[in-house]
Amino acid sequence: MAERTFEEGVAGLERGSGGPPLDDGAPRGEAADAASHPSVAAMRERFGAGILHHAVMAGDEHVVYVGPAVVVEVLAWLKDDAAQRYDFLADLTAVDYGGGRPLEVVYQLWSIEHKRALRLKVPLPLDALVIDSVTSLWHAADWLEREVFDLFGIHFRGHPDLRRILMPENYAEGHPLRKDFPLRGRFSRAEQTRRALATPAEEFYTPEELRIGDDETVRPPSPVVIEHAAPPNRVDAPTTRVPGGPTQTEDWSLGTEGSAAGGAPGPSGVKE
Amino acid sequence: MGLSLPTVAHGEPSFLTSKLDFLVNWARMNSLWPMPFGTACCAIEMMATAASKYDQARFGMERMSFSPRQADVLICAGRVAYKMAPVLRKIWDQMPQPKWSISMGACASSGGVFDAYSMVQGIDTIIPVDIYVPGCPPRPEGLLYGLLLLQEKIRGESLANPALRAEDPARTGKPNLGPEVIEEVAGPFGNSTKQNRVSGLVSTTALTRPNDRKP
Numbered sequence: 500m501a502e503r504t505f506e507e508g509v510a511g512l513e514r515g516s517g518g519p520p521l522d523d524g525a526p527r528g529e530a531a532d533a534a535s536h537p538s539v540a541a542m543r544e545r546f547g548a549g550i551l552h553h554a555v556m557a558g559d560e561h562v563v564y565v566g567p568a569v570v571v572e573v574l575a576w577l578k579d580d581a582a583q584r585y586d587f588l589a590d591l592t593a594v595d596y597g598g599g600r601p602l603e604v605v606y607q608l609w610s611i612e613h614k615r616a617l618r619l620k621v622p623l624p625l626d627a628l629v630i631d632s633v634t635s636l637w638h639a640a641d642w643l644e645r646e647v648f649d650l651f652g653i654h655f656r657g658h659p660d661l662r663r664i665l666m667p668e669n670y671a672e673g674h675p676l677r678k679d680f681p682l683r684g685r686f687s688r689a690e691q692t693r694r695a696l697a698t699p700a701e702e703f704y705t706p707e708e709l710r711i712g713d714d715e716t717v718r719p720p721s722p723v724v725i726e727h728a729a730p731p732n733r734v735d736a737p738t739t740r741v742p743g744g745p746t747q748t749e750d751w752s753l754g755t756e757g758s759a760a761g762g763a764p765g766p767s768g769v770k771e
Numbered sequence: 772m773g774l775s776l777p778t779v780a781h782g783e784p785s786f787l788t789s790k791l792d793f794l795v796n797w798a799r800m801n802s803l804w805p806m807p808f809g810t811a812c813c814a815i816e817m818m819a820t821a822a823s824k825y826d827q828a829r830f831g832m833e834r835m836s837f838s839p840r841q842a843d844v845l846i847c848a849g850r851v852a853y854k855m856a857p858v859l860r861k862i863w864d865q866m867p868q869p870k871w872s873i874s875m876g877a878c879a880s881s882g883g884v885f886d887a888y889s890m891v892q893g894i895d896t897i898i899p900v901d902i903y904v905p906g907c908p909p910r911p912e913g914l915l916y917g918l919l920l921l922q923e924k925i926r927g928e929s930l931a932n933p934a935l936r937a938e939d940p941a942r943t944g945k946p947n948l949g950p951e952v953i954e955e956v957a958g959p960f961g962n963s964t965k966q967n968r969v970s971g972l973v974s975t976t977a978l979t980r981p982n983d984r985k986p
Contacts, residue, residue, distance in 0.1 A: 666889070667854045675888055684888030688957035689950035691888075692896050695853035696860055696946055 536561040538583050538617050546573060551622075562618045570604075570621050571631045577608060577617070578636055584612045591633070591643035593651045597678035602651060604630055623653060632658040650676035667698055792929050799843070799869060800925040801831040803918070806842030806866065808859060811849025813876035813908040820911040830918060839865040844921065845898070846914070850878035851891045857944070863898040864943045868936045871901045871925070873917050876908050882957070883907065892957035896948050 539561055543550050549572075552564035565573050577585040585608035594603045601622040608617045621630060632655035633640045644655045645664040652674035655661055663670060671694075672685040684691060805827075809817055820827050821835055828834070836842040839862045851859055863872065874894050877883035880903045882892035891897060901924060904917040928935055946953065 672888065680888070682887055687950075687954060688892060688896075689946075689953040691853055692856065692891070692946050692953055693950070695856040695891070696897070696944055698854075698857045 536615075536617070538577065538585075538615065539563055541580075541582060542573065542577075545576065549573065556618075560616070560618060562620055564620050564622065567621050567623060567627075567630050570606075570619070571633060571636070574606065574608075574619065574633055575636055577619075583610065585610045585615075585617060587611055588633070588637040588639050588643075589616075591640050591647065593647045593653055593676075595651065595676065595678045599625065601625065602628060602653060604647065604653060606633070628653045629656060630654075631656050632661075634658055650674055652677065667695070669694060669698060788929070788931050792931070795930060796926050796928055800922040803830075803832050803843045803871075803921070804834065804836040804841060805832050805873075805918075806839050806845045806862065807835050807837070807848065808845055808862065809848040810851060810855065811876075811878065811908075813848035813879065816908045816911055817846060817848040817875065817914060820914045825911040825915060827915060827918060830915070830922065832918065839863075840867065842866055843870055844918075845870065845872040846875055847872065847879045847894050847898075848875040848908075850883060850885055851894055851897070852889050853891055854889070856891050856897050859894060860897050860944055868938060871921055872898055873902045873904060873914075873921060874900045875904045875914055875917070876906055878907075880905065892953075896946055896953045896956065898947050 535555075539553055542563060543553075546565075546569065549566060549569040550563060551566055554562045554564075556562050574585075577583045587609040588606065589609045590605070590607040592605050592607075594605060596603070601624050604621040604623060606619040606621075608619065609615070610617075623630060628651075630653060632644055634644065634655075635657070641659070642664060644658055645661060647653050648655060648658075648661055649663040649665050662668070666675065673680055675684075686694070807814065807817060819825060821832070832844075839845075843866075845863055845866060847859065863870075872894075874880045878885060878890075879894050880900075882890050886892070894900060902917045902921050904913050906913050909917075948956070
């Protein structure tokens with residue numbers, strides 16, 4: 500097999516031209532358009548300019564790009580409309596393509612009734628990483644949105660309990676799945692070890708679990724002081740590890756590679 | 772031990788202490804109860820070590836003690852994330868003396884391939900480690916060999932050396948190593964090549980560790 504460059508390899512990916520032909524008669528690849536997926540055509544008809552863009556990925560994955568302003572409206576319609584009925588939120592995640600490009604929130608939907616899949620993507624510019632929560636539509640989105648917030652720093656408006664889910668509560672190095680996040684983290688290993696062992700055991704339990712054994716006496720959980728400030732004694736400066744990344748330490752929490760401002764300001768009123 | 776034992780000279784055990792050492796060490800090394808701390812695939816091999824084919828009960832590890840208060844040896848099998856580090860340290864602090872620990876597998880010993888933001892680069896930065904078992908994961912024979920090495924290490928211990936089992940309450944919940952040492956061992960490929968230094972040994976070759984292998 501001849502060697503292909505990276506650009507040649509990914510060239511047909513958006514159009515899906517590389518996939519094998521399937522025999523169900525539906526147009527594939529370059530021939531596929533919005534008309535080949537009934538939901539896409541219906542969405543275009545209903546929302547018009549609210550639908551930014553449509554693409555077919557990897558043969559038959561229909562991806563619809565929606566603006567962040569209408570995402571809850573579109574998803575609610577997709578879930579409840581009788582002809583669509585995308586009642587199963589299979590996945591909710593995000594992608595950082597790097598290079599200053601927008602982060603994309605991905606909603607992977609499945610209609611149990613019509614046996615159809617649809618993928619929604621919402622590009623979010625780096626200086627406005629805020630999107631409405633869809634926990635009102637699917638309770639399954641609760642932890643998925645917490646994960647996206649934890650690892651990408653995208654804030655979900657209206658989420659009932661938006662806090663870190665995978666990283667420790669006192670994690671102050673930023674959001675690890677961003678492209679500008681250094682592989683070994685931003686603090687030195689000694690500092691990471693110190694912070695890890697300084698985590699109080701209470702953080703691993705809910706207040707209900709901590710009350711187990713207290714029989715009748717229900718006492719409020721002891722307040723846990725969480726250290727959020729970035730310590731000054733880091734070994735590796737961020738500028739040496741992140742070429743083109745944010746240079747101000749206070750930009751770590753929301754900084755992203757290539758953004759001109761060196762990081763996005765945190766939206767006001769969001770629980771950090 | 773709170774006993775003041777008669778010794779002939781400094782560092783030289785008397786007839787009484789050497790016989791008492793023999794008895795105590797014989798009892799300790801042949802009734803090791805492991806506390807399993809299995810976090811990843813190494814734990815599968817640890818379970819195989821405890822199961823019927825390899826049967827670590829043959830060597831006195833009669834049962835896995837799922838309570839740190841009733842355990843003698845902590846077997847950390849698998850990678851440890853920084854989020855898990857305070858749990859590991861707390862379990863180690865909860866174990867009563869005498870206690871030992873085995874770092875099983877590449878990830879527990881050095882972070883392994885997970886040289887990433889979330890992973891502890893060797894559990895010896897968190898707790899003191901007696902035996903490192905290499906492998907990814909080690910076969911049950913490897914863990915058994917580590918347990919047998921630990922038995923030989925226990926055989927060389929002496930009650931006349933109170934520092935051996937001494938524990939500083941102020942060190943509870945603190946890292947096992949200083950910041951500089953953590954930096955040194957946690958560099959790329961650090962802990963896999965710096966363990967001689969951590970354990971205070973000159974070499975890891977079995978033949979050149981006379982204190983570990985007493986006949």
